[in-house]
Amino acid sequence: MSTTTSTPAARKPASPRFRERVNNLPKAVKILLWVLFAIFLFLLPLLNIPFITTEGSDFGGVLFTVATYVLVALGLNIVVGYAGLLDLGYVGFYAIGAYTIGVLTSEHAHMAWVVVVPIAIVIAMISGIILGAPTLRVRGDYLAIVTLGFGEIVRLTLVNSEWLGGAQGISDIPKPPSFELFEVPSIDWSSGAPVVDLDTTSTFLKFGINDFVPYYWLALGVISLVLLFDILVKSSRVGRAWEATREDEDAAELMGVPTFRFKLLAFALGAAIGGLSGALFATKAGFISPDSFQLLLSILFLAAVVVGGAGNRWGVIVGAIVVSYFPERFREFADFRVLVFGLALMLLAIFRPQGLLPPRRTVRAKRADERQAVLEEGDAHV
């Protein structure tokens, strides 16, 4: 924090915490660290790092799954974390996104992938508004069950509607257009030390059926865009309105915040991101059926948000990774993984009730608290 030296009121903690130490780094170093981190994420599926890499299933595919969970968690975080609306039917929007892709590229039309993805986002958003407009006036607890019902309605409609492929679902969803730019070699650890393996490569953005790494890259790109969007929205007037609505709806309304409209906006944005992740999922899988959109998935999504720390975007990313990666990594205990997952949720609820990375209160709220503390206690801590 560059203001530490300039404002006398700011207190210096005895031992600077990790976060502050990172914040105190020069800007150039920070940018460098971010770039290194981005490169690491980009290469992660090809590094084949021992222990982290899943053995039973293709690591690229697993990373793609993790990435869709991250995307979903970011979307649901807007609804649950920022606006404080408990949504148990988020899988409905995910399904709507996936089925829009399926219907428009394979089942009933053959439109181009790039055209269909925005349509999927818009349709998911509209369905969010249609669901939200009547139900967001309902009390918070009821919203949970209404959204849960919505998720089931979507799934059962998919099962029972022949036009949407019925229980068999939709297959032959085409791949996105490929741009084969360059090849990235992978790393081989079989000799005990890392060796660059030029034979096993992934071509940058060649969307095939054997190599899932390009899909992971695509998802990574989408995540960065959504993250940027998330950061901008959260720090804008809209983000503050959400915060006010979540903390005290009546007070926010009195202060002139049109709470209902902002709740609806959160719902629509969340739905749009959910639809986008569904669209990515359908693209990679090439085949969708109602079975892919069980209610359990909604619960896992919510678990990702709450486990990570609802309201903190980095927290929910961690939560999504925990929820999606560990069951894949420990596939050898496949029969027991749901059991272990359940136990983990219970333990987490008891020992980290705010989530793994609880949301930091906003800078303004913190500053206000500090001012308050200074007024009450004088400059005792300086």
Added chain:
Amino acid sequence: MQNLIDNFFAYTITGLTIGAVYALVALGYTLVYGVLRLINFAHSEVFMYGTFAALWVVMLLGGRPGAGVGQVVFWVAMMFVAAMAMSGFIAVLLERVAYRPLRKRNAPPLIALISAIGASFVLAEIMGLRSRITAWVGLDDNLRDYVRNSRNNAGLPTIISPQPIFTIGGYHVTNVDVFVIVGAIAIMVILDQFVKRSRLGRGIRAVAMDPESAALMGVNRDRVIQVTFLVGGVMAGAAAVFYMLKIGITRYDAGFTLGVKAFTAAVLGGIGNLRGALLGGFILGLAENYGSAIVGSQWKDVVAFVLLILILLFRPTGLLGESLGKARA
């Protein structure tokens, strides 16, 4: 539509029997919600354990079709004892393990839901992996019949063979139908009176109305909560027996859909309201059966959820909408 008119009474009776089961399970949701303002997500598993207890006790006693009346009465009575004991025990255990530690730490309400979801997974999976677990402890030889095919359906022998008692509008109402509907209503009347008249019931209402004042008036909150879970569990056990007599098949994940429906029923009637749960259960049972008669049985669950959304839109607090605390003594 013609289908509905032709078979109106068949759909009505089926709706009422399944509605009775919904209502009994809904009581568990409503009681806990009334006292703790918490959706007890794992209540569906409490019900599922009840169905297995009912099944196992009949297997243990050698239940078979076509036995004498005295024998059947004994079996059914034992089903109630076993299922109520099992469900009550699971419900109390759930409260101790999944909710009480959170309450002690003043965790936010959302986290209680996560804990409940975790507990629900754990309970369902333990039942789904029971053959593996018995193999670990080395009991699989003795318990083979009980744990066999633990991921598949387990069926109850038809100990009461459905006999038509009377005919209404061309539909033969069977003894099982009558037993389920009358039995469920009787149990609900007993519960209603328990909450209204007994000392513990008064404690439940007091905590539901205002936990802090109740504590100041000397109500032991933890005890009341425990009793609430116990009562909800016992009701789910009774529901499990009726369910097994009527449907006859259970599975480790049987609780889930039924739990969602029962919760829907509770919200429909006005969550936190005992009579609302009864009303909501029957309305939901009837509505989904009538609806499925009109638009096809594959849309049954859709009808149930659409009804829920409509009711909440026009009557956001449910049909009776009164809270447990406001019920008059």
